[in-house]
Amino acid sequence: MKEIFIRTDLQRNWLHKLETLRAELSADSLEIDKNALFPIRKLETLRKAGYPKITLPKEYGGEGFSVYDMILLQETLASYDANTSLAIGWTLGIIGELYEHKLWDPALLESFSKEVQKNIFINRAVSEAHTGSPTRGGRPATHAVRGKNGWTINGRKIFTTASPILDYFLVSAWIEEQQVIGFFLINKDVPGLSIEETWDVMSMRGTGSHDLVLENVQVEASALVEYPQSPFGGTHINGWILQIPATYLGIAQAARDYVINFANHHQPNSLNAPIATLPNVQQHIGNIELKLDQARFTLYGAAEAYDDLERRPYLTNELAVAKHTVTNAAIEIVDIAMRIAGAKSLQNSNPLQRYYRDVRAGLHNPPMDDMTITKLAQTAIDQGKQSKS
Numbered sequence: 490m491k492e493i494f495i496r497t498d499l500q501r502n503w504l505h506k507l508e509t510l511r512a513e514l515s516a517d518s519l520e521i522d523k524n525a526l527f528p529i530r531k532l533e534t535l536r537k538a539g540y541p542k543i544t545l546p547k548e549y550g551g552e553g554f555s556v557y558d559m560i561l562l563q564e565t566l567a568s569y570d571a572n573t574s575l576a577i578g579w580t581l582g583i584i585g586e587l588y589e590h591k592l593w594d595p596a597l598l599e600s601f602s603k604e605v606q607k608n609i610f611i612n613r614a615v616s617e618a619h620t621g622s623p624t625r626g627g628r629p630a631t632h633a634v635r636g637k638n639g640w641t642i643n644g645r646k647i648f649t650t651a652s653p654i655l656d657y658f659l660v661s662a663w664i665e666e667q668q669v670i671g672f673f674l675i676n677k678d679v680p681g682l683s684i685e686e687t688w689d690v691m692s693m694r695g696t697g698s699h700d701l702v703l704e705n706v707q708v709e710a711s712a713l714v715e716y717p718q719s720p721f722g723g724t725h726i727n728g729w730i731l732q733i734p735a736t737y738l739g740i741a742q743a744a745r746d747y748v749i750n751f752a753n754h755h756q757p758n759s760l761n762a763p764i765a766t767l768p769n770v771q772q773h774i775g776n777i778e779l780k781l782d783q784a785r786f787t788l789y790g791a792a793e794a795y796d797d798l799e800r801r802p803y804l805t806n807e808l809a810v811a812k813h814t815v816t817n818a819a820i821e822i823v824d825i826a827m828r829i830a831g832a833k834s835l836q837n838s839n840p841l842q843r844y845y846r847d848v849r850a851g852l853h854n855p856p857m858d859d860m861t862i863t864k865l866a867q868t869a870i871d872q873g874k875q876s877k878s
Contacts (some may be wrong), residue, residue: 494789499552500561503543509556510534514569521572521637522843524653527653527691527697530813531573532610540658541577544585544729549602556728557792559585566707567713568646568746571847572695574736579612581727583659590725595713601674609656613672614646614701627678631703633662633673639709642673646701652684653697659715660703672715673708681706694849726804730855734788734815737851741784741819744844745777748826751833764829773829777822784818787811809861816851817858 495501507514514531521528535541544559545551554562567574586606588598620627631644642662649658658675658730675682685700752765752774763769791811794800824846827834834841852858 491785494561494785497558500558503558503562504565504741506538507562507569510538510687511569514566514573518570518572518840519838519842521570521695523528523837525694527651528570528573528576528695529654531570532577532651532654534694535573535577536608536610539608540573541580542605544581544588545602545605546588549588549599550606551602554581555792555796556583556585556591556731557789557796559729560788560792563732563735564739564742566791567736568743569739571736571740571743571844572693574739575693575733576654576696576760577610579650581793582732583611583613585729586727589729590727597711597714604657610651610654611657611659612649612651612655613659613661615650615661616646616648618645618647629661629663633664633671633713635664635666635710636751639707640673640712642675642703642706642708644703645686646703648698649701650696650698651706652699652701658682658701660701664713669716671713672717673712674714675706675708675712677701679706690850692846692848695792719740725793726801726808728792728808729793731788731795731811733810733854734812734851736783737816737819737848738781738788740844741781741822744823744826744841745781747840747844748777748829749774751830753850772828773825777825780818780822784815787814806861806864809864811855812854812856813858813861814850816848816854819828819848819851 495504499583513534516531517526517528520526539552540562542550543552543554543562545553547553563574563578563581566577587593588602591598593601604641615629617627617631619627619630629644631642631646633640633642642660644660644662646660649655658677660673660675661670662673663669664671681704683702683704685702687700688694688696688698749765752770753763756763760767788811791804791807794804794807823841827841827845830839830841833839834845836842
């Protein structure tokens with residue numbers, strides 16, 4: 490992480506805390522990827538360090554981290570282990586969004602903060618096999634039926650990241666009698682809730698994004714905690730989604746660090762100096778640095794604008810632009826790094842091939858590239874019409 494992006498002692502102290510845990514958080518990444526293992530020990534280490542509650546506001550007993558603070562740490566954590574970063578990032582983002590935008594009843598926010606202070610893990614469960622990404626607007630097949638003593642919920646969710654360690658699930662379900670989607674807060678120990686280990690993919694293999702199965706799950710009436718006005722969970726601008734590109738930027742940084750070390754030490758017998766001295770290798774390295782800076786300034790600039798309440802109303806598509814810019818830059822950076830390392834980068838023991846697979850997962854996290862480009866075009870067209878009227 491470049492010093493230019495570190496602004497406070499709080500940020501520096503937490504970065505130092507992560508640095509002291511670096512060896513533990515970086516361990517076993519090869520095995521986790523190879524066998525699609527969930528990095529539960531790493532996440533428990535972060536739980537013990539108090540990391541899951543950093544985005545809980547101070548008035549509720551948390552660290553009060555802003556979006557900028559969060560992505561600074563998430564990028565660093567991802568450079569150590571991307572699966573761990575993405576898995577815990579959803580907890581950080583959801584807690585930040587819930588309390589900043591007061592999405593729940595004030596009394597519930599107050600009582601749930603006591604749980605958050607215990608460093609619980611939480612994630613939304615929204616995606617389904619037949620609807621795809623919820624940002625596309627599909628209605629969930631998961632349904633909730635009101636009874637005398639509460640709700641009965643049935644359904645199946647896919648891509649439930651961090652499912653092996655989640656303490657709570659925020660489950661979207663269709664409420665037929667109201668003709669709306671509602672979010673239900675469900676504890677992991679409720680009867681009828683189970684995790685089916687279905688996560689078998691080529692990228693981010695250790696995120697534990699298994700299926701959540703709900704079979705006649707009975708919850709109290711108060712479990713219905715939120716009525717979203719949009720598939721994203723509300724009509725507000727949600728800067729907390731920047732935890733997603735922060736993870737992919739961290740992967741790119743890890744690829745950069747690896748290949749710089751490689752270039753400085755790899756010296757074929759045909760050369761009298763390491764390959765870092767070669768002009769073509771320096772061009773590749775320069776392009777990596779350029780793309781990293783472009784991505785980082787875009788990401789942190791968007792976060793800074795979001796955290797500034799006076800500037801936030803002027804945001805339109807900047808958060809989506811940041812996600813698009815960072816994830817695509819990360820893919821290019823890893824590709825360049827592999828060109829420098831050559832065929833060695835294809836060895837299963839080489840981390841670059843893992844980074845290459847992992848960064849591609851960013852394309853399929855919301856918002857998707859095509860939606861971002863379409864929104865940019867629509868916004869420009871609408872602004873053009875307004876300027877002539």
